[in-house]
Amino acid sequence: MKLNGSEIIIECLKEQGVDTVFGYPGGAILNVYDALYKHSDEITHILTSHEQGASHAADGYARATGKVGVCFATSGPGATNLVTGIATAAMDSIPIVAITCNVTVPLLGKDSFQEVDIAGITMPITKHSFIVKDVNKLADTIRRAFTIAKEGRPGPVLVDITKDVTANECDYVKTTPKTIERVTDTIKEEDIVKAVNMIKEAKKPVVFAGGGAIASDASDELRRFVNKVDAPVVDSLMGKGAFDGTDPRYAGMLGMHGTKAANYSVTECDLLIVVGARFSDRVTGNTRKFANNAKILQFDVDAAEINKNIRTDASVIGDALEILKRINALLDQCNHSEWIQHVEELKADYPMKYNTDRLNGPLIMEKIFEVTGGDAIISTDVGQHQMWAAQHYNYKKPRTLLTSGGLGTMGYGLGAAIGAKVGCRDKVVINIAGDGCFRMNMNELATAARYNIPVIEVIFDNHVLGMVRQWQDLFYGKRYSATVLDDSVDYVKIAEAMGIKAYTITKPEEIVPVFEEAISLNIPVLIECQLNRDDKVFPMVSPGAPISEAFDREDLDKKDNQ
Template sequence: MELTGAEIFVECLKAEGVETIFGYPGGAVLHIYDALYKEAEHVNHILVRHEQAAVHAAEGYAKATNRPGVVLVTSGPGATNAVTGIADAYMDSVPLVVFTGQVPRHLIGNDAFQEVDIVGITRPCVKHNFLVTDVKDLAATVKKAFYIASTGRPGPVLVDIPKDITAARCEFEYPKEISIRSYNPTVKGNKRQIRRAIDLMLECQRPILYTGGGVVLSGGAAELTQLARALKFPVTNTLMGLGAYPATDPLFVGMLGMHGTYEANHAMHQSDLVIAIGARFDDRVTGNIEKFCPHAKIIHVDIDPASISKNVKVDIPIVGDVKHVLRDLLDELHSRKDWQTADISAWWAQINEWRKADCLKYEQDNESIRSQFVVEKLWEVTGGDAYVTSDVGQHQMWAAQFYKFDKPNRWINSGGLGTMGFGLPAAMGVQIAYPDATVACITGDGSIQMNIQELSTCMQYQLPIKVITLNNGYLGMVRQWQEFFYQKRYSMSYMDALPDFVKLAEAYGHVGMRIERPGDVEGALKEAMAMKNRLVFMDFITKRESNVYPMVPANAGHNEMILV
């Protein structure tokens, strides 16, 4: 049967098993929205209040479920508003398919109303993108987009669809299989390298597993846990990798990097074997590259060959899907009869010595609320089992340090791009994926205002998110750097006209709470969590000039941390 392009579009989503899309209508996508209207029972469309939020919501959905998030926006400003979210997804390898409307083909290049070359604009920040130039190509293009977005190193794929194509008709057939001659991601790791890796693991004296977001993305957390426990090696996670190894496990030494733990960073520095799995040696992790892991051989498992030996020269590269490679590593290990590691008890004794520095300690007095305390209490009150999204800044680091994630896909933040305004819309995506789950958005008084309009979306879809605002009246991380490196010249890091967040939340129809005393923190959190069906906006008035410790200053080595 002949269908219009718009109908084909919707049929493609159904064929891909897409249940939810996030979007915002406009002129160029009106045919599509009309087709969606007729299929509302099959495809649930969430109407956001700004296109950037649609992309972050889709990211939240994707990060929590490991399934591609889907976005639909109109041409021109609809498309450009989505760019920050697309760039964010690109940096954090989030599988997304973003559909943008485009002006009709005959107007492309004419500076038509709401025309923008979104394929050109997004080229450097997508895994791939397409402009559909014939309705006959539409179904195959959608198929390719989902395939590319969700295989290999995942990432955002954009499909730009001119309006006249959504009206044109052709026979619809959704391709069952797709093959792209130039795109064949490696899944299995090289056998010989896997053997060499196990050889090294059994010889080394001071090993450390340094694992990242790739473990979460590949669904390899269980395999990582098995491997670490079999070898009894210490594990550190990157910001993106939190939850891939249980944070409450004794082998876990905490996050590494700029605001990582003393023990994790010192263990990296002194290690003789760094086993990097699904991590990419980001500058926030390595610190000064010249001083990075001076004594270590490095094994690097990653699905993206371009990530290997990009920043740090690697001794044993293993290209492949993390979950597959971890399985192969386990098989190789267990295939060796009576295998045993070298005696690493001295190494553990050293690590336990570093742990005594108690680098995350803080003092909660009776005067003003410490942000760390709020996160710790949140962890207790939610039984460590909430989905936690965050924005970007000090609160993000405190969330990462103090919420002990035991499961993967529970910690959802903007790591690579560092996008303020990510947290609330991402929480919407998570809550829509898991309506019964506890979803908390840990944010700051700066970040929350970057996408606060989404409180309206939350009301429309009755999303009972718990917004935990750590309000210190500053752009805290900017202020911290200004304190350390600019002699306290607080240039533009002070928020002089904060709204009354309680009233604001109430104006949107939600519950607002302001918490000012340390003694009220736990009770307020319990009260909020008990309101299962309501969004509760919690405005915690926190200690004003508090810093995130420990810290590896920019350009320093892992062994040059500032403790307090």
């Protein structure tokens, strides 16, 4: 049948099982929105307050559901406003398809009104960027975009479509989406055998779980693998929930703000088994002194990650789930009881400490875990609150922590929370933000209110840019340049003005009743938590130092008293 380009776009989204699109209309994309209007009973459109919010919502939807997130934007500034969200998804390997529209073909390259080369701009931060100038190529391009976003290592894809293509007609034939096969052709039998032998020979193994274990849905197989290897587990920020954070084998997050037990375990181990992690600088610290006592065995779907940051002794390239299945089939039950006991002692000797007598981030996160039973989806912005959310909420399942790990995008969390809640209506969704981050995209409160999306927005309000101030305090002689937010902004009034119910918490005993009430209301809620500006995230590793030199407040006090 003959359809115009806009109708083809909608039909292709329906082919792919898309039920929700986040976006913002404009002149160049008007034809698409007109077609979308006619299919509003099949595809829900969430009008965000800003295109960046749409990109983060698509990202949060993808992370929480495991499906591809979709966002729309018009040409020029509409398209460029997606860039930060696309880059966020790229750094964390999140599958989204961003569809933008541009000026007509005759106007391309002439500095026309609201014209920009968005395909060129996003080329370095997407798996692929398309520009469609021929309606006959439109359907296949959209189908390719979804395939590329999902296959192998996931990531964002941009499809830019000229306005005349959205109006032109051609024949459309409905097609069943291509089945995405797991990457197995790169898994070599000799690599599997070598990996099994290395595991058998190890006396002090540690399993390091990253975001790839979540992307491949390998959580159950990872648990079986860990039990067979009989090893403690550490994770990256992106890997949280891949392995149950309440399991006795769990030693904590690795790296700059990881637990001392995790950092010391990796420093002492003789085999580090890496499942879907990329050895970020925030994980490794000084790479020359990282896991020097260990052989490194890395499993990753992306061959480019092998030997990129840390030299490996062996690797297996392919889908993490399939790799773990094959190794589990060959591996006999191991016994490392003495090593497990040693790591248990490290956990006992170096617990995560904080002051329970006054309101602070760690206490709030532990109380949120208590109230939700660990079954909520937590999104975060970036900074101290992000680290407290990672350290003090035990993620039991994958896809329950949504956070910008690679790009570190302030303002990410609220949009992501909206996307997650739209995709997972039965889940409690809570965004943890600092007051500095909240200012970046707080306009998305209006989105939550407009659609009555019951997310809980939590502001850790310490009146400073907390993490930057922490670095200024520790490494810049307490010169607090441009990090103090002493002003008269009233976040409760802002929330109420946007139609959001709001609370303020100032004392520990208020945490549980306020959160219980907020959850029970099942409406959008903002909770402002007044914190001390001098609170810090510990443990911490100084930039350039090895992770074995993690320090906390007690270590600083001892140093000051020497």
